[in-house]
Amino acid sequence: MxxxxxxxxxxxxxxxxxxxxxxxxxxxxxxxxLDTPRGAWHAVLLGALVAVLGLGVLALAGAPPRTxxxxxxxGVVAGIAWGAALRGFMAxxxxxxxxxxxxxxxxxxxxxxxxxxxLLGYAEHRRRAGRPGxxxxxxxxxxxxxxxxxxxxxxxxAGGWALAGRGTPRGRRWAWAATAVPVVAFVVxxxxxxxxxxxxxxxxxxxxxxxFACFGVLTLxxxxxxxxxxxxxxxxxxSRFTVGVRG
Numbered sequence: 001m002x003x004x005x006x007x008x009x010x011x012x013x014x015x016x017x018x019x020x021x022x023x024x025x026x027x028x029x030x031x032x033x034l035d036t037p038r039g040a041w042h043a044v045l046l047g048a049l050v051a052v053l054g055l056g057v058l059a060l061a062g063a064p065p066r067t068x069x070x071x072x073x074x075g076v077v078a079g080i081a082w083g084a085a086l087r088g089f090m091a092x093x094x095x096x097x098x099x100x101x102x103x104x105x106x107x108x109x110x111x112x113x114x115x116x117x118x119l120l121g122y123a124e125h126r127r128r129a130g131r132p133g134x135x136x137x138x139x140x141x142x143x144x145x146x147x148x149x150x151x152x153x154x155x156x157x158a159g160g161w162a163l164a165g166r167g168t169p170r171g172r173r174w175a176w177a178a179t180a181v182p183v184v185a186f187v188v189x190x191x192x193x194x195x196x197x198x199x200x201x202x203x204x205x206x207x208x209x210x211x212f213a214c215f216g217v218l219t220l221x222x223x224x225x226x227x228x229x230x231x232x233x234x235x236x237x238x239s240r241f242t243v244g245v246r247g
Contacts, residue, residue, distance in 0.1 A: 008220050012056075015085060015213035019049060021206050022088035030100075038100040041087060044110065048081035068125035072118050078221075079117020083109045086214050092207035108145060116142050116221075123225040130229040137225040140218070152215055155181045160222025182215055 026032060026042035033039030055074060058064065065074045087109050091098040116139055123136040140157055143149040155178045161167065162175035186208070190199055198204045 011213060011216040011220060012052075014209065015082075015217050016049060016052060018206055018210035018213050019045065019081075019085035019088055021203075022085070022091070022210075023049065037102045037105055041084060041100055041105050041110075044080065045084035045088065048077060048084055051077045052081045066128075068122065068129075071121040071125045071128075073121070075117040075119070075121020075124070076114045077117070079113040079115070079120075080110055082117065082214060082217060082221075083113025085210060086113075089207050089210045089214065092203060092210070112142055112145060116140060120221050120224050127224065127227055127229055132225065132227075132229065134225070139225070140222050151185055152182055152218065155179045156215060156218040157222045159219040160224075161226050163219065163223040164226035164228070166226050179215075179219065183212070186211070 023042065023046045026039075026046070030036060030038035030042065032043040032046065034043055055065075055077065065071050087100075087105055091100070119136060119139040119142075123133060123139065126133045126136070137157075140153050143153045158175040158178040162172040166172070167175070190196055195204075199208060
């Protein structure tokens, strides 16, 4: 249990660190001007990274979120951070040709990520209350508003299912094998575009790390609705009304 938590924390920390260069490059890439989509995206990413760091500190201090409302709020914040970070990967791949729009970045990527994150936070609340919602397993499919996202989402859902310990050992091995699909696709696309040299630059390495760290975080998040309810303890009971369930 401790080892798995350390590994999960390491994956999240790696994604956070890989997103940091996107923020550091903001002053020379449009800054944080809130009246432009690029500047507003940079500002949202900065704010989300600071918020995630604060949540991590609270968790280490022994004050993790416990009520349903808190878990949903954390899910929304984490979802926005994830979406804004992944948008950084897209901008890095596009290079100077990158275009940030209000509708594309905020209307689709960030809004969708916030919705998925909030619903997965609610799934964690239901899990802790011993009332897991089976339909919440399909929440990540909301990303399929952009069909190309399925290349990440479906393998992440398979990995989340395996990570939760569901099915038979053989089934879990097949599910873990499915998580290699994004890696294979990345290698094939790089080869087809003859972009190997670009990947080996510092910016290219950071973009690749950011992509696969975000994939790892998504896999962890996808495991939430599949995980079994925890044994009775401080995380499973609340003295006041929580979202949908009395503790």
